[in-house]
Amino acid sequence: MTSEGEFGLIARLAPFLSAAGEDLVVGHGDDAAVLEVGGRGVCIAVDVLVDDVHFRRDVSSLEDVGWKAVAVNCSDLAAMGAAPTVAVVGLCRPAGMPAADVESLYRGMDAACRRWGLRLVGGDTVDAGALAVSVTVLGDVDPDRAVRRGGARPGDVLVVVGQLGAPAAALAQVRAGVPPDGPLLALHRRPEAHVAAGRALADAGATAMIDVSDGLGADLGHVCTASGVGAVVDAAALPVAAGVAEAAAALGRDPLDFVCGGGDDYALLAAMPPASVDAAVAAGATVVGRVVDPPASPVLSLPDGSRRDLSGLGWDHYRKDAS
Ligand code: ADP
Numbered sequence: 671m672t673s674e675g676e677f678g679l680i681a682r683l684a685p686f687l688s689a690a691g692e693d694l695v696v697g698h699g700d701d702a703a704v705l706e707v708g709g710r711g712v713c714i715a716v717d718v719l720v721d722d723v724h725f726r727r728d729v730s731s732l733e734d735v736g737w738k739a740v741a742v743n744c745s746d747l748a749a750m751g752a753a754p755t756v757a758v759v760g761l762c763r764p765a766g767m768p769a770a771d772v773e774s775l776y777r778g779m780d781a782a783c784r785r786w787g788l789r790l791v792g793g794d795t796v797d798a799g800a801l802a803v804s805v806t807v808l809g810d811v812d813p814d815r816a817v818r819r820g821g822a823r824p825g826d827v828l829v830v831v832g833q834l835g836a837p838a839a840a841l842a843q844v845r846a847g848v849p850p851d852g853p854l855l856a857l858h859r860r861p862e863a864h865v866a867a868g869r870a871l872a873d874a875g876a877t878a879m880i881d882v883s884d885g886l887g888a889d890l891g892h893v894c895t896a897s898g899v900g901a902v903v904d905a906a907a908l909p910v911a912a913g914v915a916e917a918a919a920a921l922g923r924d925p926l927d928f929v930c931g932g933g934d935d936y937a938l939l940a941a942m943p944p945a946s947v948d949a950a951v952a953a954g955a956t957v958v959g960r961v962v963d964p965p966a967s968p969v970l971s972l973p974d975g976s977r978r979d980l981s982g983l984g985w986d987h988y989r990k991d992a993s
């Protein structure tokens with residue numbers, strides 16, 4: 671892979687991809703695409719999980735991997751305000767992988783499908799050099815209510831649904847050879863997708879929404895870029911998962927690296943008009959900051975009054991130092 675990274679590569683692919691227009695309500699560049707079919711919005715997302723890149727077999731069971739493959743797509747649909755309905759699976763199976771292991775993977779996918787009320791309706795199996803699972807999820811969304819990344823306006827309030835920092839903290843413990851904290855590891859293995867909250871925020875009038883898969887800094891950066899705004903996040907207000915601060919202290923790490931730059935949180939980040947904030951809070955959201963003028967990289971406001979650039983924090987799988 672070149673040094674331009676995942677986001678740079680995706681930008682080069684834009685000429686081959688469709689932007690919104692006619693029946694395509696949301697094209698490439700968002701958490702999921704939305705196609706209008708017979709007056710209904712069909713939301714479509716795909717995510718690929720590769721052994722030793724997106725999961726470690728010594729950390730996650732195959733059931734956990736199956737769960738996560740479905741959950742991450744449900745999270746992308748949640749970020750559009752959509753409800754998942756069906757999924758198909760592309761399975762890359764390494765030579766010698768026992769059928770019982772494949773069944774374990776599917777037991778995890780089945781558990782996640784039950785959790786979020788979607789059905790597995792097919793897929794494809796190929797022999798491959800490494801285990802990889804690609805899940806495509808379709809869902810329902812009101813085409814007039816699909817929430818994009820680009821609608822945030824100065825004066826909007828930033829909210830987060832879910833917790834931040836746990837998966838990255840657990841992984842850092844594993845890498846350091848420290849026995850991982852149980853609840854942190856559980857959040858790493860079986861992320862939640864906030865589907866009901868995503869719909870509630872959409873109904874409440876969210877102007878922009880994204881799921882936090884690459885780290886709060888990177889994903890808020892995407893919202894700022896797409897919306898042409900800046901953002902200020904209050905560090906003290908962030909919903910940090912219990913145990914992250916202790917894990918960071920024991921590892922000699924800055925907890926904000928896990929909370930803002932870790933990734934794999936699958937929290938929802940949304941911009942709400944001020945009049946809609948109460949409804950967002952009632953749906954489980956925490957107020958974390960505000961959208962500002964002029965367009966700029968997001969910044970983190972610390973309790974001592976200092977500010978830190980948030981944009982450099984975030985997970986990019988192709989980055990050389992992101993091992
Ligand atoms: P997320 O983290 O929400 O899964 P990504 O960062 O993977 O989002 O993708 C951002 C956008 O780029 C999405 O609209 C996605 O559909 C698009 N995208 C990513 N990779 C590719 C690819 N290889 N080909 C076409 N579109 C892509």
Ligand code: MG
Nearest residue numbers: 701746881883
């Ligand atoms: Mg996403």
